Structure formats: C-alpha cells, structure tokens
Amino acid sequence: MAVTASNVRRNRTWPAVRLGLLFISPWLAGFFIFTLYPIIASLYFSFCQYRVLTPPHWIGFQNYIDMFTDRDYFMTSLYNTFFMFIELPIALILAVAIALLLNQKVSGISVFRTIYYLPSVVPTVASAVLWLWVLNPQYGLINRTLMMLHLPTTEWLSDPNWAKPAFIIMDLWSIGGGVVIYLAALQSVPQHLLEAAELDGASSWQRTLHVTLPAISPVIFFNLILGVINTFQYFTQTFVMTSASPGGRGGPANSTLFYALYLFQNAFENFRMGYACAMAWFLFIITLVATLLIFKTSARWVYYEGEER
Amino acid sequence: MRRTNALQGFYYCILMALVVAVTGCRRPYDKPGVIRITIWTMWIGHEEQNFKRVLARYHQLHPNIVFNDLGGVGDDTQTIRAIVAGVPPDIFTLSDPSYLGPLAAEGALMPMDRWFRRSHLNASDFIPAGIAQCRYNGKLYAMPYLLDDYALLWNKTLFAKAGLPVRPPKTLSELERDAIMLTRRDSHGNLIQLGLKPLDDPFILCKDFGGRFYDPAHHRITADCAGNLEAYRWYANLIKRLGGEDQVDGFARGFGQDQGPGNPFFTNKVAMMVNGEWNPYWTYRYAPQLKYGVAPFPYPDHMPQMARTTFFGGNLFCIPRGSRHPRQAWKFLVWAQSREAQVLFAGMMNNVPNIRSVLKAPELRHGAPYKREYSKYLDLADSPNGHEFPVLPVTSLYRNQLITAMDFVLYGRKTPQKALADVQKRVQRELDRWQ
Structure with a gap:
C-alpha cells in the first residue's frame, strides 16, 4: 500500500518539478555553460600548455612546477598578497571601533554615519585615481601635511618599501561598508543583557568586551571571511594605480605585483593561459584552506544566540 | 489546464526571443557588386575621424568598396577573441605591436609575401x-601605415637660463652634464625641474650603445649583451646623479598627461625628453610660446658611428585568417603605401610616412610653424641607425621584462648584470617553449 502511495505522490510532483526546472532553465543553462563548464575547463587547462589561439596540449604538472621555481614573479606576488593581510586586523578593529562610536546616542550622529559611509560609495577605480593624488609625493595631501608638521615624508608609490603600506592606508579609508554592517549588528545586541550586566556592576568597557563583542561575533566572523577572500583577490587598486609606474603594472620593482595581477598578466599578456589557470586553482586551494581554518576556530569565539555553550 | 498554459507561455517567450535575435542579425541591404570590408582600428576621437577620411577617399576611388569601420579597439585581446571565435574583422590594426609575434606564430594571420x-x-x-617590424621569422604578416620615431626635444629657454650654450647635447656625456645642470631643487631639496624626463623604456639607449635584443641566426635572446649592460649602467648612474629613483619617480608622478597643456615638457618641469614625432604638433597646439628644438638622440662618446640613432614604432595592419575579403583588404593596404595615401594620413596625424620617398614630400614639410621641427623627425627616419624591437612570440614578455629589469636596477635591488641575466634566462626559456 505504502509503495502505491509514494508512487502517486511522485506522479503528482514530477510534472511540477519538470515545470519548475523548465522555468529556471535559462539560469541553469547560464550556470552550466558560463560558470560550471569554465571552472572544469580551467582545471583541465591548468595541466596544459594553452595559448588561446591554438588548442591546449597536455603537459602534466609542469605549470605547477613552474610556479614554485619562479622566485622573482610568482613567489613575489604571493609574498605581496600575504603582506596585505596586515590590513585585515587593522581594518577589523578600526571598523568595530568606529561602529561603537557611531552607535552612541549623540545629536547629529546620522551626519557622522554618512561621513564614514561615504567613501564606500565611491567606485574602487575612482577612489584609486583620487588616491594617486592624495599619495603624490610632491602635491599630495599626506606629504603636504607631514611637511607642514616638519615630519619626515616618503615617496609612497615610488618607493618599493612604502607602496604596499600606501595601499593599506588607502583601503582603510573605505571601511565604511564594514562599519555599517557592524552598526546594524550593534543595534540588535539584546538590550536586556546589557542592562543585566550594568546592574551587576559591569563597567562600560566590561560590557563591551563581554556582552557586545560576543553578541556581534557572527558579524565579525562574516566580515573576516569576506576580508580573507578579498585580500587573496587583491587586484583593482594595483591595476589602476601602478599602470603609470616606470616598471609597469606591479611596480616599483614588483613591490605591488599581487597574485591576481600576475595571474592576469600571464593569461592576457604573456599568452600563458594554462599557467594562469594553474595559478587560479592554487589560489582557490589556499583560499579554501584559509577559510576552513577560520571556520574551525570559529567554534571558540563565535556565539550564536540561543546556542548552548 | 493551468500547466498547459504555463508551458505555452514558456514556448512563446522562447519564440519571441528567437524572432528578435533573427531580425537583429539582418544584414544591411547592398547593391550587387558592393563589397563590405569590416575594419577594426585602435584610433579614437580625433584620430579616428582622420582615418575615416582616409577610408572615405578610398571609397571615392573604389565605389564598390564599403567599409564597416569600428574604432577604439585599443585592447587587442578583443580582436584575438574574435579570431578564436571565428568571427574576425576582415582587417585590423594592432594597438600593441607586441602581439604580432604570437599571432603570427600561432597561424592566426594571413602571410603576405606572395601578395607583396x-x-x-x-x-x-x-x-x-618599418617593414622589419612586420616580419616574423622572415615572413611578412603585417603592413605598416605610418611610423613613429624618437628624438631628443630640448627647451631652449631653460638651457639659456641654466647658463648652458643654447645647443642640444651631441654625446651622452654632454647629455648627462646638461641634465644635471638643468635639474633644480627648492629650499627643502625637493625637485622642481628635472634635466631629462625619465625614459619610458630603455630600448633606444640599448641600441645607442650597440646593444642587441635578439640573434636570429641562433634563435637566442641577447638581453645580457655588452651594449645593453652599458646602457643600463649609464642610465642608472644618471638617475642616481639626478637624485635617485625614489625622488625622480616621485617627482614624475606630479606630471600632467602627455597630451595636453599639462605635459611636463610644456610646463618647464623637464628640460629635455626623448619622445616621438607628434610632439611638434602638440607643442604648437598646447604650448605655442615654448622655444624648443628637436635633435637626434645623443651617442656614446666613444661611438660616433651611433650618431642619429632612433627607435621606431608604428601602425601595423593585419589580415586575420578567416577574413572574408582578404584580397580586397590587401588592395587597400597596397593603396595605403601610395604617395597620396601616405601624405594624406601623415598630414593629418603628424606621423612619419613609412615609404622613404614620401619623407621628402614638401606638403609634409611646409606650412604650419611646427613643420620645421617635425621635419627633423622625417629626416631622422631615414637614418641608417634606425631600429625596431624584434618580432618574437615572447615580445610582450621580453619588453616588460627589460623595463622591469631597469626598475630593479634603478631601485638598487639588482645589479645591471644580475637584472639582465635574469631577463635572459627567463625570456629564453619562454622562447624555447615556442620552438
């Protein structure tokens, strides 16, 4: 009897499923043709010598071996990318701090919120062009200010030691996007917990540390994961801002040659699509590992409401 | 019942999409005998208009040829994608001539020797x-239509102000002396005027020292040859004496755009620069008061035979495999070499004709006030010391590597020997993969 019943149910649902599939078929076709197929193809190409104009031919692990024997470029780009991870904790602490300040009940607070959020509205390319001038060694806002204060100046993007820190400073300018998310989280911190802590005699610092921060930890976790992924893919800023470098994009002296930029150059300038695919897969793997590691540790510091601890 | 309606609606949508797609593909109606040539070029704005005039003249001479021209294809990978997809234009310009080598090596272009x-x-x-930069492995894969060549531009007023004799440097040691004398700083030690605008690339300098980039007989990259090494050393020393790369590049970041009144040569921020034949016209347009001269690039003191060294770039036209009208496209390229076509386009673009006899054309040399200095570029184009970058499948990589190598040297990260040896090794290895 039971078998017949389930058959009936299947008969009834299958046409509906078919119709549903039919209706999302444009999306499915797009996904299979333009997303899944290229991903699988790129894995295949990563084992090939592929120059785009002629069909790829299999060379085994050669591309992967080449990657790790290329010190000046591949290793440099990897190092430069890892260097940018310095930005993550700074951005995180700053964004949370600003969000805490913007969460105060002060008159005109919405004006401040707007001011801090505004840079995030500026497209990356536009802000890169703007910062070219802010960082300009002679006329730039930063160096002019330092000079007025009789402080030492640096050549920023013209100095291989300062080019990456310059990028970090520039990125910190637009942390408003993160701030808004933290702010939203702060406003949903359970009021009763804060009040209870206050009644127990907790200082405002203790309340922040033991109530507010744990309460927003899922949001910090979310931003951290996004930050890691974005840092691995760091590209637009250097693509736009170092195109005028005497040593070409990624200059000076390859100090801003980030992983994604080098990948791009191999794919579209050096006709080494196979190598670029191998780089892309390696990037995918390290991003995956980093993300998994953060997920693993998250059990220790991320609190979800209603969760038993 | 409801299901059938939904299905019908779905099929109806697909049908509508197809109808729209098909009507969009309809070809324009042509009279019989008319041939449409699709031509993609890198030119935009004013220059695109100039090229349209050239096409219009050709159409006037050959009314059955109609051009579908698309300008602004500054990204050659767009054209490459079109070739791979099997829908290439009939003829196109290479915005970056570095792509000629790989395209030719991969058989994406029509060889032109027989037609030639x-x-x-x-x-x-x-x-x-001009013709050498169209050949790959001895075979012709492109045709030039106007060239660029490079010379030294020097600011007469700044020379006089610095107490220097008002004549251009002839040798590299004179250039170095003048560049240092013409470099000025403010009271804080910041640069306010640079004697020589930093070179965009070291190629002309390498050639000046008798350097070579490639040995075709042995299929060898020659990045680390003695001439190149000397060139790198000379330039690194010059930059050091001008204040070091940090400072020089930091100053250069304040330069305005080359095309426009903000060009550092027009605003007295640099006293000399090595640049192309379009500058006399730009000067006339953006800085008509500027007193300047054009002179050949100076030669090393011990190598007077290197006088009048220049380096060429140019506009290259290619016919891709899969072009629907290769012969008609070729005929246009043949016409482009005629005196009329060369004078017409060079007159509008202020570039250098690639046909030697046209260099003497009076139409190009007289008229507007800037023609006098522009003529010097025309004279220089016929110099026996004119060079081009070799056409290789790895040209793009090779050029970038040489430029980055200079960067490493200027920042003191590598010695010239080490930097060039690294380029040699890397580019040779890459070249070997193509053979």
Missing part, C-alpha cells in the same frame, strides 16, 4: 625598420 611580390611592391622603398 605580385603587387609589385618593393621592400627597398620602405623604411627598413
């Missing part, structure tokens, strides 16, 4: 470097 012979063109009529 049949059309009674004569290679000796061409500026040698």
Whole structure:
C-alpha cells in the first residue's frame, strides 16, 4: 500500500518539478555553460600548455612546477598578497571601533554615519585615481601635511618599501561598508543583557568586551571571511594605480605585483593561459584552506544566540 | 489546464526571443557588386575621424568598396577573441605591436609575401625598420601605415637660463652634464625641474650603445649583451646623479598627461625628453610660446658611428585568417603605401610616412610653424641607425621584462648584470617553449 502511495505522490510532483526546472532553465543553462563548464575547463587547462589561439596540449604538472621555481614573479606576488593581510586586523578593529562610536546616542550622529559611509560609495577605480593624488609625493595631501608638521615624508608609490603600506592606508579609508554592517549588528545586541550586566556592576568597557563583542561575533566572523577572500583577490587598486609606474603594472620593482595581477598578466599578456589557470586553482586551494581554518576556530569565539555553550 | 498554459507561455517567450535575435542579425541591404570590408582600428576621437577620411577617399576611388569601420579597439585581446571565435574583422590594426609575434606564430594571420611580390611592391622603398617590424621569422604578416620615431626635444629657454650654450647635447656625456645642470631643487631639496624626463623604456639607449635584443641566426635572446649592460649602467648612474629613483619617480608622478597643456615638457618641469614625432604638433597646439628644438638622440662618446640613432614604432595592419575579403583588404593596404595615401594620413596625424620617398614630400614639410621641427623627425627616419624591437612570440614578455629589469636596477635591488641575466634566462626559456 505504502509503495502505491509514494508512487502517486511522485506522479503528482514530477510534472511540477519538470515545470519548475523548465522555468529556471535559462539560469541553469547560464550556470552550466558560463560558470560550471569554465571552472572544469580551467582545471583541465591548468595541466596544459594553452595559448588561446591554438588548442591546449597536455603537459602534466609542469605549470605547477613552474610556479614554485619562479622566485622573482610568482613567489613575489604571493609574498605581496600575504603582506596585505596586515590590513585585515587593522581594518577589523578600526571598523568595530568606529561602529561603537557611531552607535552612541549623540545629536547629529546620522551626519557622522554618512561621513564614514561615504567613501564606500565611491567606485574602487575612482577612489584609486583620487588616491594617486592624495599619495603624490610632491602635491599630495599626506606629504603636504607631514611637511607642514616638519615630519619626515616618503615617496609612497615610488618607493618599493612604502607602496604596499600606501595601499593599506588607502583601503582603510573605505571601511565604511564594514562599519555599517557592524552598526546594524550593534543595534540588535539584546538590550536586556546589557542592562543585566550594568546592574551587576559591569563597567562600560566590561560590557563591551563581554556582552557586545560576543553578541556581534557572527558579524565579525562574516566580515573576516569576506576580508580573507578579498585580500587573496587583491587586484583593482594595483591595476589602476601602478599602470603609470616606470616598471609597469606591479611596480616599483614588483613591490605591488599581487597574485591576481600576475595571474592576469600571464593569461592576457604573456599568452600563458594554462599557467594562469594553474595559478587560479592554487589560489582557490589556499583560499579554501584559509577559510576552513577560520571556520574551525570559529567554534571558540563565535556565539550564536540561543546556542548552548 | 493551468500547466498547459504555463508551458505555452514558456514556448512563446522562447519564440519571441528567437524572432528578435533573427531580425537583429539582418544584414544591411547592398547593391550587387558592393563589397563590405569590416575594419577594426585602435584610433579614437580625433584620430579616428582622420582615418575615416582616409577610408572615405578610398571609397571615392573604389565605389564598390564599403567599409564597416569600428574604432577604439585599443585592447587587442578583443580582436584575438574574435579570431578564436571565428568571427574576425576582415582587417585590423594592432594597438600593441607586441602581439604580432604570437599571432603570427600561432597561424592566426594571413602571410603576405606572395601578395607583396605580385603587387609589385618593393621592400627597398620602405623604411627598413618599418617593414622589419612586420616580419616574423622572415615572413611578412603585417603592413605598416605610418611610423613613429624618437628624438631628443630640448627647451631652449631653460638651457639659456641654466647658463648652458643654447645647443642640444651631441654625446651622452654632454647629455648627462646638461641634465644635471638643468635639474633644480627648492629650499627643502625637493625637485622642481628635472634635466631629462625619465625614459619610458630603455630600448633606444640599448641600441645607442650597440646593444642587441635578439640573434636570429641562433634563435637566442641577447638581453645580457655588452651594449645593453652599458646602457643600463649609464642610465642608472644618471638617475642616481639626478637624485635617485625614489625622488625622480616621485617627482614624475606630479606630471600632467602627455597630451595636453599639462605635459611636463610644456610646463618647464623637464628640460629635455626623448619622445616621438607628434610632439611638434602638440607643442604648437598646447604650448605655442615654448622655444624648443628637436635633435637626434645623443651617442656614446666613444661611438660616433651611433650618431642619429632612433627607435621606431608604428601602425601595423593585419589580415586575420578567416577574413572574408582578404584580397580586397590587401588592395587597400597596397593603396595605403601610395604617395597620396601616405601624405594624406601623415598630414593629418603628424606621423612619419613609412615609404622613404614620401619623407621628402614638401606638403609634409611646409606650412604650419611646427613643420620645421617635425621635419627633423622625417629626416631622422631615414637614418641608417634606425631600429625596431624584434618580432618574437615572447615580445610582450621580453619588453616588460627589460623595463622591469631597469626598475630593479634603478631601485638598487639588482645589479645591471644580475637584472639582465635574469631577463635572459627567463625570456629564453619562454622562447624555447615556442620552438
């Protein structure tokens, strides 16, 4: 009897499923043709010598071996990318701090919120062009200010030691996007917990540390994961801002040659699509590992409401 | 019942999409005998308009040829994608000539030698470097239509102000002396005027020292040859004496755009620069008061035979495999070499004709006030010391590597020997993969 019943149910649902599939078929076709197929193809190409104009031919692990024997470029780009991870904790602490300040009940607070959020509205390319001038060694806002204060100046993007820190400073300018998310989280911190802590005699610092921060930890976790992924893919800023470098994009002296930029150059300038695919897969793997590691540790510091601890 | 309606609606949508797609593909109606040539070029704005005039003139001479022209294809990978997809234009310009090598090596372009012979063109009529940059492995894969060449521009007023004799440096030691004398700082030690604008690339300098980039007989990259090494050393020393790369590049970041009144040469921020033949016209347009001169790039003191060294770039036209009208496209390229076509386009673009006899054309040399200095570029184009970058499948990588190598040297990260040896090794290895 039971078998017949389930058959009936299947008969009834299958046409509906078919119709549903039919209706999302444009999306499915797009996904299979333009997303899944290229991903699988790129894995295949990563084992090939592929120059785009002629069909790829299999060379085994050669591309992967080449990657790790290329010190000046591949290793440099990897190092430069890892260097940018310095930005993550700074951005995180700053964004949370600003969000805490913007969460105060002060008159005109919405004006401040707007001011801090505004840079995030500026497209990356536009802000890169703007910062070219802010960082300009002679006329730039930063160096002019330092000079007025009789402080030492640096050549920023013209100095291989300062080019990456310059990028970090520039990125910190637009942390408003993160701030808004933290702010939203702060406003949903359970009021009763804060009040209870206050009644127990907790200082405002203790309340922040033991109530507010744990309460927003899922949001910090979310931003951290996004930050890691974005840092691995760091590209637009250097693509736009170092195109005028005497040593070409990624200059000076390859100090801003980030992983994604080098990948791009191999794919579209050096006709080494196979190598670029191998780089892309390696990037995918390290991003995956980093993300998994953060997920693993998250059990220790991320609190979800209603969760038993 | 409801299901059938939904299905019908779905099929109806698909049908509508197809109808729209098909009507969009309809070809324009042409009279019989008319041939449409699709041509993609890198030119935009004003220059695109100039090229449209050239096409209009050709259409006037050959009314059955109609051009579908698309300008602004500054990204050659767009064209490459079109070739791979099997829908290439009939003829196109290479915005970055570095792509000629890989395209030719991969068989994406029509070889032109047979057509060249049949059309009674004569290679000796061409500026040698101009036609050499169209050949890959001895075979012709592109045709030039106007060239660029490079010379030294020097600011007469700044020379006089610095107490220097008002004549351009002839040798590299004179250039170095003048560049240092013409470099000025404010009270804080910041640069306010640089004697020589930093070079965009070291190629002309390498050639000046008798350097070579490639040995075709042995299929060898010659990045680390003695001449290149000397060139790198000379330039690194010059930059050091001008204040070091940090400072020089930091100053250069304040330069305005080259095309426009903000060009550092027009605003007295640099006293000399090595640049192309379009500058006399730009000067006339953006800085008409500027007193300047054009002179050949100086030669090393011990190598007077290197006088009048220049380096060429140019506009290259290619016919891709899969072009629907290769012969008609070729005929246009043959016409482009005629005196009329060369004078017409060079007159509008202020570039250098690639046919030697046209260099003397009075139409190009007289008229507007800037023509006098522009003529010097025309004279220089016929110099026996004119060079081009070799056409290789790895040209793009090679050029970038040489430029980055200079960067490493200027920042003191590598010695010239080490930097060039690294380029040698890396580019040779890459080249070997193509053979």
